[in-house]
Amino acid sequence: MQTGPALVASPTPAVADRSWRGHWIGSRPASAGDVLGLGRDAEPAPFHRVLFRRTFAVDAVPDTVPARLTADSRYVLYVNGVEVGRGPQRSQPRRLCYDSHDLASCLRPGANVVAVLVTYYGNATAFWQPAVPNGSLGADATLVFEARVNGSWLVSDDDWRVHSSTAWTMPERAGVDGVPVEVRDARRLPHDWARADFDDTGWEHATVLGAAHIGGFGRTRPPTDPYGALLPRSIGELTGETVEADRVRRSYLPAAAEPVDHPIMAVRQVVDGHDRDPAEQTGFPVDLDPPQGQVSHLVVDFGRIVAGLVQFELEAPAGTRVDLLYCERPYVSGDDNPLSAPRIGAGYVARGHHDVFEALETNGLRYAHLVVSAADGAARLLRFAVRELLYPQIPGAYFRCDDAELNALYTAGVRTVQLNAHDAFTDCPTREQRAWVGDGVVHQLVQLTTNNDWRLARNYLWLGNSPRPDGILPMTVVGDIEAGGGFTIPDWSLHWVHGVYNLYRYLGDRSELLSLLPTVERILRWYLPYVDDRGTIADVPEWNLVDWASVFSTGRSALLTALWARALAEFAEIGDYVGNAGSAGWARGLLARAAEGFEDFWDETRGTYVDHVVDGEPQPAASQAAGATAIVSGLAPQERWSRIIDTITDPDTLVVRSWIGGNDGGYDPQKIADQIRGVQQVDWDAEREVVIAQPFFSYLVHEAVAQAGRAADLVTLVRRWSQFLVGGYDTFGECWGWGTPVHGWSSAPARDLVAYVLGITPAEPGFAAARVAPAPGSLRHLEGAVPTPHGLVTVQVDADRVRIVSPVPVVFVGSDGAEVRLPAGTQEIAR
Structure with missing residues (x-):
């Protein structure tokens, strides 16, 4: 693998040319504005689509014609009837991105046309949130474009022709989860409108739109309110068969x-x-x-x-x-x-x-x-x-072994993430398409392990770095939920913090980490009002989802305490790395207090931690989630780890339960109503049985298994995911027995087989050294490769030897736990 921009380019690079030559243009005159020019009278337009055209002539086609553009809300760019690109990528309106394209291959000597179809959604969707309009910009479809053609500039201005099309409508009752439903009457849309020979003389001239607010000075070129300085696209182009x-x-x-x-x-x-x-x-x-x-x-x-x-x-x-x-x-x-x-x-x-x-x-x-x-x-x-239209899966990384079932699980995990990797990580590509800040950590881990392009894995953090005024993150970013404000899932922010930690381990970019750590600290401090006199987390409001499994987070919560403690430990480690000893010490102080109080959740008889304590009394319910987070947070003493794993993976006591899921493959309305009223019915033997984690939270369970030195157990544990691969489906579903058949948060086995069974993880930040700790269990042969900023690390494990090819030094961990440091290059170790 070649080191290149797919791995090391920043998701928010400096803007090379902040000022534009192109103007913002639209299809209707700007609002007059109120007396103070605050734009309070700017009513957003309803959903509609606008067609823009600009014809021009070239005597000879140059080798390159660099162009850039963006639009509110979405655009499709055509040159001489050929689609060139779509965008912009999903982002909050004040971080609007632009795209760059080379138009040369679509041009020809003589007459040419640039045509752009711009969609304005009007109301927020699952993946778009409206700007706050200023009287001119932010309330309707708008476009800015510029291209360098043979030494001259072709820019968006009032020479462009524009037509507000009536061919499209959106039914009033769009998708239940905010996905637009498109209705097109082709009789109202000329089939050749994007071609150079189409006659657009009957169309209106575009309107140049300027900032219509006090202090805006009527500026018509970016940067302007409400979009700010336009940012270059930070992810790859979507593609597919x-x-x-x-x-x-x-x-x-x-x-x-x-x-x-x-x-x-x-x-x-x-x-x-x-x-x-x-x-x-x-x-x-x-x-x-x-x-x-x-x-x-x-x-x-x-x-x-x-x-x-x-x-x-x-x-x-x-x-x-x-x-x-x-x-x-x-x-x-x-x-x-x-x-x-x-x-x-x-x-x-x-x-x-x-x-x-x-x-x-x-x-x-x-x-x-x-x-x-x-x-x-x-x-x-x-x-x-x-x-x-999916995020590109760049080849090089792979996993295979002598077990066909495990090979199928790896492939399914990669495919599931790819179907949920567009201009952001989404929960599912079907009914919802939202960017949930908690779900995305699993996608990120899978991409870091299986894809040579890490830009979307980094964009996950940039996009999610959008805290509410109180410091916590929205449950989903960019779209109707973030736009509406309201309650959130606080623990989803803690998974996003783990995403920052993943960036530290895999990439080690200090500058990028420094840009994210202030938000991490605000998230951790958001929990301080809920720290009780024992140092644990109690009585947290809003929606403490944790997992779709039937886990308890009310009262004093082992689950929320451990997730918060993991985030504290990770923040402290990164603080040391970037030279912020003060913040690291603050976090470790809170972590030490939490460790003392966390003992209240320990059940010595069962050998694991219970979910919660209510009115000073430990409650009997115990889950895989509680035991696993106790380990990964470091709150559980190491001498307990193997016993905890025995308890939470014992097939004779595990039960599948969900507060939300029904027996008919979908959400249960009655259970949801009960949840809202605070009714949680225990229909299992809480004194003896352990509630198994749903597919999402299993990423933490598997981390705990590996951390406890039991990674070989995963060869068996991941086989539970085979229940999804039936009836032709080749992806992982949302939950055990119900939910969507393709849900990105369920994809952990693809990461687990590589990181824990084959055993390749970073040994030092930025993969300055690789850790190779194979745990093949019953497998006789396995091999694979993972991307790093320095090239692929390839490992092959056979019955008698391990072969490693690495561009960086390797810390090899034998089956007895002994570690040996090896130089970069090709190494063979006897087993």
Whole structure:
């Protein structure tokens, strides 16, 4: 592996040219502003899409044509009808990023056109939050662009043509989890609008928008409020293969008497009550010729979860309507479970020619239900596909062994993270697409271990570094939840702190750490009002999720205390590394007090820690989470570690329980209502049984197992994830027995097999040295490679030897625990 910008470029590099030549432009005049110019009268526009065009001529195409642009909310850039790029990447509005592109390959001598489709969402979505408008900027679709063409500047200004399109609408009831539902009437959109030969003389001239607030001086070029200095893109370009569907079932069903406008509801309106009707298995193209009074119903199955832009080609009369419902599992008539019938989909009305649809919104799905209602006569669906848009998986890192099941688990973990790696780490690509600050730590660990591009792993920290005024982080960043404020999941901030610690271990960039440590300290200090006289955490408000498992965090909490203590220990270690001894000492003082009080949670009879203490009395409930966090935080004395692992991994006493999940594969509304009322029913033997961690929190359980010197146990423990890999699904689901079938937070086995079973981790910050501690257990052969800032570390373990190829020195740990330091290069050690 070559060291390069994919590993070492800062996620927030200095802006090389902060001032722009291009102007902010839009489709409507700016607001007049109030008397003081504070912009209080600027009402955000509703959802709409705006088309921008600028024609220009070149005598000869230069070798390079550097360009940069950004937009509020999202853009698609075309040059002579060819898509060049999409953006900007997800970010808070005052940290708006721009993208750089080279346009040369799309230009030709003579007339050319730059065309940009800009989406303005109006209301916050799962992945976009609106700016606070200043009377001119931040309340509507806006674009800034500049390119250097043969020594001259092509910039956004009032020479551009603009058209506010009526082709798109967004149903009032968009996705239940904030994912937009796209409806396009192609009759209102010229198919060739992005080509140079399109006649745009009937379009208006763009409006140049200036800052309309006191002190803004009408400035029309960035930097301006409410976006500030525009930042360069900090992550790679999303890419992926186009996946063609080849499995489709066709049936004809009665048309709805009064069709509804919402495409998802329209599909359900037709399908409900007809699930058991015969359906014919066929392939593409599909001829659709329903009897009078009926419509065509198609079910497309990709065989696995895919994520990206839905595409299809249609031959049909103008006005033919296609309603689409995207599902993770087949839709069952009348199902209101958002996991099998999520409110995601799209709608399309045919123009009667050039009916080639590609979605503008990213969606994840395995199944697509289509209801095709031809305006006049028959129709033909030529193809159906998804152009995947995922974060690039740069090759080099790998894992394989002589156990096919473990190989499949590694592959599934990588695929699950990739499906949840877009312009941020997301929980799932299907019904939600939010960037949760706790979930993302698992994605980060997997990417650091399995991908030669670490930029998104670092961007996770930059994006999450958006504290509330009181110092704690929102539960999700950039989108409707952060925009709305309100309560948060405090312990999610502690997982983000662990992400900072991961950055310290894997990259060791002092400058970057110094930019993050103030937020880390504010998070730790947020908990101080909840530290009791025993030094432990008690009575924390808001939503102390910890895990979807049935764990207790009320009263004095072992779980919250241990998570906080782990963060204190990590902050202290990083403080020493960057030369901040004062803060490190402060954290260690709190950690020492917590260790004394933490003894109150110890259950000597069971050999583990209980979840909580209420009114001075330890409660019997014990979980894997409590025992594991006791170890990884250092609060449990080392002599107890192996006994704790015995207790929390004993298959005879482990039980699966969740406060939220139901037995039907989805969330249980009654359990959620009980949670809100403070009712938590114990339906297991709390005196004897231990509640197993759900897939997310298992990353901590596995860390504890490895820290206790029991990494070989993971060869068995990770096999629990095989329950997800059935029915064609090749990804890990959200929870044991329920939830989405592709959830990024469940992907720890991919990291665990490399870091703990193969045994490759950093021995020193920034991988200045590597630690190799193989724990193959029953495996006879295993090998793999992990990325570092210095190149790949490759390890091969056989029955009689270990072979290591490393660009840095290696601390090798034998099966007896003895350590030996080896120089960089190729080494062979007898086992």
